[in-house]
């Protein structure tokens with residue numbers, strides 16, 4: 001249970017790979033994470049549950065550079081700067097503290113999804129970075145400890161450590177120590193029944209979001225009168241979701257996911273000032289989803305910190321759903337995703 005804590009081993013005695021490459025996929029939450037109770041430790045206010053996708057992987061390599069005076073970070077072929085660089089360096093500082101070393105690193109990360117557009121690029125990004133950095137610095141962490149570590153980079157990354165469906169525990173509400181708080185918040189795989197799901201991803205706008213999800217969730221918690229009611233209803237949603245997943249009941253899974261997402265967006269719309277990620281094209285896709293349901297196709301929508309829509313359906317219906325969504329937003333791009341693998345070192349099988 002304490003595998004993610006620094007050990008007293010001298011850094012010189014640690015087996016260090018020095019270089020590692022990892023691949024991780026984004027995940028889409030069916031029960032949303034929105035709101036933190038500790039920004040430093042990235043502890044959420046609510047449990048969340050997601051499906052890791054089999055599309056849009058991020059590949060990240062970390063190479064220790066003992067000779068370098070600072071970390072060098074390249075994101076999609078460009079030198080990172082500003083907030084993006086700071087977040088990666090802060091994360092590496094955490095890994096270095098655990099490894100007992102001050103060695104800087106060269107990080108190279110390639111996303112196959114637009115960054116910062118509400119398509120979970122920070123989830124795949126920090127999950128891949130956690131796995132690659134932990135290996136390069138020789139931390140020897142198990143999957144649970146990697147999930148806790150990935151959480152420190154971006155909350156939703158804790159879930160991308162695992163494939164399929166994953167539940168991220170918020171952890172004990174009143175931990176006695178920071179260590180107890182940290183240990184209690186990690187993701188784990190969720191059992192499901194006979195379910196053959198797809199998520200049809202409708203990218204209606206691939207541009208970066210106007211307000212970061214970090215800022216938006218802080219403002220929502222601080223000012224939205226709808227936040228607490230949503231957070232408590234989300235607990236009930238999670239319990240029902242677990243039952244629906246076990247039963248392989250895609251209609252119930254979809255209904256719960258859709259109401260949970262719309263409720264989350266309602267909390268943001270009621271924030272002061274309002275945070276509105278939903279765009280006209282988002283509503284056009286939501287209308288097409290309603291029409292699919294009227295035609296007897298079980299299809300349900302979820303949206304994150306951006307205008308793009310992910311439609312949950314049976315895999316057997318995915319082509320029809322994709323066609324309907326594409327017809328609704330001809331300028332958008334539509335992708336069909338299934339459940340994908342957990343984060344892994346290149347050359348390993350997924351978790």
Ligand code: 2P0
Nearest residue numbers: 029032033154155156213214304305
């Ligand atoms: C989620 N989102 O559960 C929710 C739903 C967006 C809407 O997790 O501040 O990038 O780095 O912990 O993980 C986006 O937030 O936020 C997110 P930080 P993150 O997927």
